[in-house]
Amino acid sequence: MPNCITSRIPNTLTCLNLFSxxxxxxxxxxxxxELALLFIIIGAVFDFFDGLxxxxxxxxxxxxxxxxxxxxDISFGLAPAVVVFSLLQEMxxxxxxxxxxxxxxxxxFLIAVFSGLRLAKFNxxxxxxxxxxxxxxxxxxxxxxxLVVGFxxxxxxxxxxxxVLLVLVCLSSWLLVSEVPMFSLKFKNLxxxxxxxxxxxxxxxxxxxxxxxxxxxxACIVWYVLLSLLAGRNA
Numbered sequence: 001m002p003n004c005i006t007s008r009i010p011n012t013l014t015c016l017n018l019f020s021x022x023x024x025x026x027x028x029x030x031x032x033x034e035l036a037l038l039f040i041i042i043g044a045v046f047d048f049f050d051g052l053x054x055x056x057x058x059x060x061x062x063x064x065x066x067x068x069x070x071x072x073d074i075s076f077g078l079a080p081a082v083v084v085f086s087l088l089q090e091m092x093x094x095x096x097x098x099x100x101x102x103x104x105x106x107x108x109f110l111i112a113v114f115s116g117l118r119l120a121k122f123n124x125x126x127x128x129x130x131x132x133x134x135x136x137x138x139x140x141x142x143x144x145x146x147l148v149v150g151f152x153x154x155x156x157x158x159x160x161x162x163x164v165l166l167v168l169v170c171l172s173s174w175l176l177v178s179e180v181p182m183f184s185l186k187f188k189n190l191x192x193x194x195x196x197x198x199x200x201x202x203x204x205x206x207x208x209x210x211x212x213x214x215x216x217x218x219a220c221i222v223w224y225v226l227l228s229l230l231a232g233r234n235a
């Protein structure tokens with residue numbers, strides 16, 4: 001009986017991730033972006049611990065693997081897509097875009113589509129056991145949610161053209177399924193030699209978060225991508 005109970009712990013955590021993603025999407029539809037970001041972060045915490053629990057309890061299953069991908073596409077694909085969708089509905093449009101204004105926000109759902117493709121690719125790519133190929137979906141979700149929360153007044157006062165958001169959506173969608181190598185934050189030990197890239201990343205992230213607060217979270221994801229590109233070129 002205890003084995004039966006413990007085997008369900010990872011899937012329970014995954015379901016909590018899925019639930020958090022659903023709440024985040026609702027909050028985004030209601031323009032409560034801070035709460036959407038909060039529930040995306042909560043989902044990311046559950047996503048971290050469900051994998052940790054599965055490894056610790058040796059509770060692997062095909063159902064768990066499929067459920068994890070489904071939960072991730074809701075929490076880190078659909079939820080940030082709804083955040084961007086709602087933002088694009090709020091943004092003022094220049095005269096030359098007003099004819100497509102009712103339809104333009106739907107481009108945000110490319111984030112959900114390419115997140116799904118990224119997750120399917122990850123599940124079947126044996127190269128991604130210790131690092132990533134392409135931008136991880138939680139990182140992409142945190143970028144978008146924190147960008148909207150941190151820069152909301154600037155994004156909705158007419159300063160930013162909605163086409164800029166379209167370019168960013170396309171860029172992040174490409175990064176999700178790209179062949180760009182991205183380092184993992186998993187520490188096997190605390191050695192500086194083995195983890196200097198991770199320590200450098202975390203050190204700069206602390207500075208960004210202290211100085212920029214919520215905006216710093218989006219900056220951390222940009223820093224992660226840039227550092228991965230730099231590390232890949234020097235490898």
